[in-house]
Amino acid sequence: MNTLPQQLANGLLLGSMYGLIAIGYTMVYGIVQLINFAHGEIFMTGAFGAFTVYFYILPDGVSMAVAVPLMLIGGGIVAVLIAVGAERFAYRPLRGAPRLAPLITAIGLSLALQEVVRNFYPGADRAIAFPGLDATHEIGSVTIKDADIFLIVAAIICMSSLAFFVRKSRTGRAMQATAQDPDTAQLMGIDTNRIIVIAFAIGGFFAAVAALAYGLKYGNIDYRMGFLMGLKAFTAAVLGGIGNIYGAMLGGLVLGVAETLASAYIDGIPGMDKLGGQSWANVWAFALLIIVLLVRPQGLLGERVADRA
Amino acid sequence: MIVRRSMVILTSVMATGALTLTACGSRDDKGGNSDSGGGTTLTIGVDAPLSGENSTTGLGIQYGAQIAVDDANKNKLVPGVTFKLKAFDDKAQPATGQSNATAITGDKTAVGAVGPLNSGVAQSMQQVFASANMVEISPSNTNPALTQGKDWQTAKKRPYKTYFRTATTDELQGSFAADYAYNGLKKKKVFVVDDKQTYGAGLAKIFNEQFKKLGGTVVGTDHVNTGDKDFGSLVTKVKSSGADLLYYGGQYDESSLITKQLKDGGVKIPLFGGDGMFASTYIETAGAASEGDLATAVGVPADTLPAAKTFIETYKSKGYKGDYGAYGAYSYDATTAIIKAVKAAVDANDGKVPTDINALRSSVVDNVQKSDFEGISGKVSFDQYGDTTNKQLTVYQVTKGAWKAVKTGTAS
Numbered sequence: 001m002n003t004l005p006q007q008l009a010n011g012l013l014l015g016s017m018y019g020l021i022a023i024g025y026t027m028v029y030g031i032v033q034l035i036n037f038a039h040g041e042i043f044m045t046g047a048f049g050a051f052t053v054y055f056y057i058l059p060d061g062v063s064m065a066v067a068v069p070l071m072l073i074g075g076g077i078v079a080v081l082i083a084v085g086a087e088r089f090a091y092r093p094l095r096g097a098p099r100l101a102p103l104i105t106a107i108g109l110s111l112a113l114q115e116v117v118r119n120f121y122p123g124a125d126r127a128i129a130f131p132g133l134d135a136t137h138e139i140g141s142v143t144i145k146d147a148d149i150f151l152i153v154a155a156i157i158c159m160s161s162l163a164f165f166v167r168k169s170r171t172g173r174a175m176q177a178t179a180q181d182p183d184t185a186q187l188m189g190i191d192t193n194r195i196i197v198i199a200f201a202i203g204g205f206f207a208a209v210a211a212l213a214y215g216l217k218y219g220n221i222d223y224r225m226g227f228l229m230g231l232k233a234f235t236a237a238v239l240g241g242i243g244n245i246y247g248a249m250l251g252g253l254v255l256g257v258a259e260t261l262a263s264a265y266i267d268g269i270p271g272m273d274k275l276g277g278q279s280w281a282n283v284w285a286f287a288l289l290i291i292v293l294l295v296r297p298q299g300l301l302g303e304r305v306a307d308r309a
Numbered sequence: 310m311i312v313r314r315s316m317v318i319l320t321s322v323m324a325t326g327a328l329t330l331t332a333c334g335s336r337d338d339k340g341g342n343s344d345s346g347g348g349t350t351l352t353i354g355v356d357a358p359l360s361g362e363n364s365t366t367g368l369g370i371q372y373g374a375q376i377a378v379d380d381a382n383k384n385k386l387v388p389g390v391t392f393k394l395k396a397f398d399d400k401a402q403p404a405t406g407q408s409n410a411t412a413i414t415g416d417k418t419a420v421g422a423v424g425p426l427n428s429g430v431a432q433s434m435q436q437v438f439a440s441a442n443m444v445e446i447s448p449s450n451t452n453p454a455l456t457q458g459k460d461w462q463t464a465k466k467r468p469y470k471t472y473f474r475t476a477t478t479d480e481l482q483g484s485f486a487a488d489y490a491y492n493g494l495k496k497k498k499v500f501v502v503d504d505k506q507t508y509g510a511g512l513a514k515i516f517n518e519q520f521k522k523l524g525g526t527v528v529g530t531d532h533v534n535t536g537d538k539d540f541g542s543l544v545t546k547v548k549s550s551g552a553d554l555l556y557y558g559g560q561y562d563e564s565s566l567i568t569k570q571l572k573d574g575g576v577k578i579p580l581f582g583g584d585g586m587f588a589s590t591y592i593e594t595a596g597a598a599s600e601g602d603l604a605t606a607v608g609v610p611a612d613t614l615p616a617a618k619t620f621i622e623t624y625k626s627k628g629y630k631g632d633y634g635a636y637g638a639y640s641y642d643a644t645t646a647i648i649k650a651v652k653a654a655v656d657a658n659d660g661k662v663p664t665d666i667n668a669l670r671s672s673v674v675d676n677v678q679k680s681d682f683e684g685i686s687g688k689v690s691f692d693q694y695g696d697t698t699n700k701q702l703t704v705y706q707v708t709k710g711a712w713k714a715v716k717t718g719t720a721s
């Protein structure tokens with residue numbers, strides 16, 4: 001059986017999820033040069049928001065076709081509110097402070113969000129079963145689930161609307177201007193605070209989309225799910241060229257595919273059987289990151305100064 | 310630009326470091342308390358993962374010990390002594406377990422400890438208890454090296470005389486599982502996966518060797534990391550290997566995700582694991598995908614033991630969290646063994662509690678070694694390595710959304 005098409009599909013799916021989360025890192029970095037390490041936790045709260053809608057608000061036995069859009073709205077509202085709240089109350093007071101101050105705030109915020117969910121969300125001290133979209137489809141030799149289709153479609157829609165928004169809309173162009181030079185942009189009449197809030201909100205919403213896809217695909221969520229996913233998405237953003245939204249998506253896909261292929265095939269290479277398999281996937285993914293950064297320190301798509309939003 | 314780039318690198322290094330460190334932070338102990346009714350109060354420590362990963366079974370250990378302590382106090386098992394249970398959360402982290410062990414041994418009223426859940430955590434705790442000459446009884450550690458030394462396959466040598474367990478070893482469990490897979494389930498091609506931890510890797514290795522010895526084929530092996538969520542690549546490998554059974558050495562946190570993704574990926578073969586995944590959480594998390602999966606667990610099913618009936622009723626009526634099914638009864642018996650050893654120490658000292666805590670601890674170790682009583686999980690006594698002499702094992706299968714015993718036997 002030729003497993004390559006299936007493994008590529010596995011990698012692209014994982015990569016789309018990384019990419020969606022990576023958008024949040026890269027947009028915020030592009031505009032305020034802040035690595036928002038609480039972004040993984042914003043992703044996590046998005047999943048809990050979606051779960052809350054499903055479990056506490058919707059009636060039992062509701063069809064998933066109705067539930068999924070409402071869960072997306074619920075998760076989106078929670079994630080966007082937390083992202084914007086974090087910007088307003090944690091980061092904005094520190095604007096202009098040395099770079100390390102907001103960074104440490106981000107780490108603190110990340111821990112705080114985890115602990116709040118763990119302590120106050122009912123049953124969150126362990127994994128919570130999330131409703132899945134488990135119906136499977138065979139396309140050639142590739143098996144995919146409904147949740148995978150949701151993820152792919154959502155990723156494509158999100159990315160193309162974002163690209164359109166940044167290029168064509170007035171606010172999008174204001175964003176590019178702020179990214180290039182915040183002071184001059186302000187002098188030209190752009191409300192940079194508003195632009196920053198929008199960047200956080202878009203990042204939060206994309207994280208919520210990824211979180212919903214995560215829940216539907218893996219069938220469970222927990223308060224620590226944001227840590228590793230956040231770290232991987234940050235890696236994807238750096239790999240693609242931090243600050244560049246296309247880079248974030250590309251970086252995510254490259255990282256996902258690299259991880260999956262490394263896990264699938266490296267232990268089949270003669271002499272490499274001890275260095276392959278699932279447990280080495282992360283090692284190979286980070287090795288790839290190091291190699292890319294050695295050759296292209298600005299990441300795959302670089303940081304095109306003129307178009308950095 | 311240079312500044313920004315180095316900033317990215319600096320921040321990533323720092324943040325990765327900082328976030329990793331937070332995984333080792335300690336939290337306040339949430340101790341179970343009981344009122345002291347005059348006389349001497351002695352403390353028994355219990356250490357298990359009480360939050361996060363593995364906490365369902367960990368809480369079962371904590372409350373199993375709690376019930377044993379409450380029973381002993383109520384029945385005045387040791388006249389003039391009130392026992393107090395102090396619970397420590399190790400979060401399944403060896404380093405946290407070690408600092409908990411230090412805290413327990415530092416308590417001048419502590420006479421012994423029950424726990425931990427994980428073999429890997431036990432490794433880091435054994436030395437601490439040995440130095441303090443304090444008894445430690447695990448209700449659930451199954452790695453053979455803990456009692457029989459790292460060369461247990463060739464030359465058995467007990468590393469610590471203060472360490473005991475009421476659970477049987479993976480040597481017996483892995484072989485028992487391999488035997489059931491080959492002869493009972495008639496599976497011939499197995500894919501073996503483990504989580505690289507002391508417990509999981511040890512169990513998978515023993516299963517692997519025994520399955521091949523019986524005449525079966527191991528069509529593939531892989532290792533996962535604890536905390537992994539996406540097993541798509543593994544599922545594809547299992548699918549193309551043509552395996553008719555997946556054996557997993559590890560805990561339910563990963564195995565419940567693996568079985569779900571396996572079946573979603575169109576691989577309709579059962580997953581077979583050890584006692585680390587024998588928990589109701591496994592079924593809750595994996596849902597319908599867990600149907601038909603199997604797990605071995607030490608001892609006989611708790612609800613078939615007549616002596617455990619009162620224990621289960623108490624556990625349920627108190628509304629304790631967690632799952633008593635896997636180790637609750639073993640934790641009860643481990644705690645009772647410590648309490649009975651204290652009684653023997655007091656009896657040997659003319660009915661008075663020895664005032665020197667070190668003398669008391671040392672006497673308790675000797676008396677635990679001599680334990681011989683009917684516990685709620687069966688006979689409680691220990692061999693020269695500190696292993697239980699009760700070598701019964703049971704295979705459970707998920708049937709209609711619940712673990713059901715399918716075969717009980719004594720390992721040879």
